[in-house]
Amino acid sequence: MTDAQETAAASSLRTTGGAPPDDGGSTASGAPTPLLEPREGIPEVIADEASLAEMIAALAAGSGPLAVDAERASGYRYGQRAYLVQLRRQGAGTALIDPVACPDLSALGEALSGVEWVLHAATQDLPCLREIGMVPTRLFDTELAGRLAGFPRVGLGAMVESVLGFVLEKGHSAVDWSTRPLPEPWLRYAALDVELLVDLRDALEKELDGQGKLEWARQEFDAIASAPPPEPRKDPWRRTSGMHKVRRRRQLGVVRELWQTRDRIAQRRDVSPGKVLSDAAIVEAALALPTTVQALAALNGFGHRTGRRQLEQWQAAVDRVRSLTEAQLPLPGQPVAGPPPPRAWADKDPAAAARLSAARAAVSALAEELNMPQENLIAPDSVRRVCWEPPAQADENTVAAALTGLGARPWQVEQVTPALTAALSAKPA
DSSP: OOHHHHHHHTSOOOOTTSOOOTTTTOOTTSOOEEEOSOTTOOOOEEOSHHHHHHHHHHHHHSEEEEEEEEEEOTTTSSSOOEEEEEEEEETTEEEEEOTTTSOOOHHHHHHTTTSEEEESSHHHHHHHHHHTTOOOSEEEEHHHHHHHHTOSOOSHHHHIIIIIOEEEOOTTTTSOTTOSSOOHHHHHHHHHHHHSHHHHHHHHHHHHHHTTOHHHHHHHHHHHHHOOOOOOOSSGGGGOTTGGGOOSHHHHHHHHHHHHHHHHHHHHHTSOHHHHSOHHHHHHHHHHOOSSHHHHHTSTTSOTTSOHHHHHHHHHHHHHHHTSOGGGSOOSSOOOOSSOOGGGHHHHOHHHHHHHHHHHHHHHHHHHHHTSOHHHHSOHHHHHHHHHSOOSSOSHHHHHHHHHHTTOOHHHHHHHHHHHHHHTTOOOO
């Protein structure tokens, strides 16, 4: 039994009947126990300011960490806004908040800013929480903790099952959370997502401490909590699925114009862009460069269900690109900051290629020794940058300074620097 499982066995976790199981979740046969009902039942969804103020006071008066989760409507609505926020804290129970009816939760964020927030895969939920005024100052990410501790499967369901011995029902993870009113089974699922989050946090903290990695995890959590919002992605249209088929500049221009037209329509209608026009259809039109509505309608993705007005709208976008000068068309590829793709290193700089090969092997061996994914030990981009442009005098001090300048945390610098310094002396075969 791992430290995490021993901690779980000592926790007062509850199943449908409300009684704590004798063995921390697993049944007598050793099979995990289905978690079917929140221990205090399904709470009413908070959708007015008075109820919200009451719940904020209750949560602020509670004790211990705050379990936090959010549900979005990816694939249904435009953007990544939150459509349900789930919270749980000892002494206050579980709260389900409708951020559509209560769009400003900054008072909640302020009341609980000094409290440790427990999230699973925090970087997925923090942007939509930030939009509604919820910004943690301290956090514990149970997914990242699982990665650092060496768990092979780090989804919430897998972690709860392997660490605590309970099975979470995951059937509603991809539903349209913008639906109103939300069905009771969805609310039950949402409440259960925070039911055991603090128990999981406590078990993983003990596991990390036993492995000597708790301070490493704390540095990672602090880095997430203090990170600024990400910069808007440059030329997001270039991420259209199937772009590798598009070679000519005018074809690239069609992808750009159709993508931007689709995005404006999707934003105006508040629907997922894929529901307006698929990526595959955009690429089809770019490759074909149709000159008439009839030619456009014959392409995959512009079939009989596309109305005449819509077809004219897409054809107008193609026509706008046809009228552009060569100088107005996008260039193939994007200017890349930093090193070129590693596959080109052998031709461009054989010495750098030798350094990268040695560095990758060293990082892989160290990650295996420490029982964690390589990308959590050190960012692959940091390794590439140091190998492409190593310090003039590559010793442990200069390599450590280079890694720190690239955003590596102190624990990463301490672990990786010796191996990376040795790798930088590798020569081409």
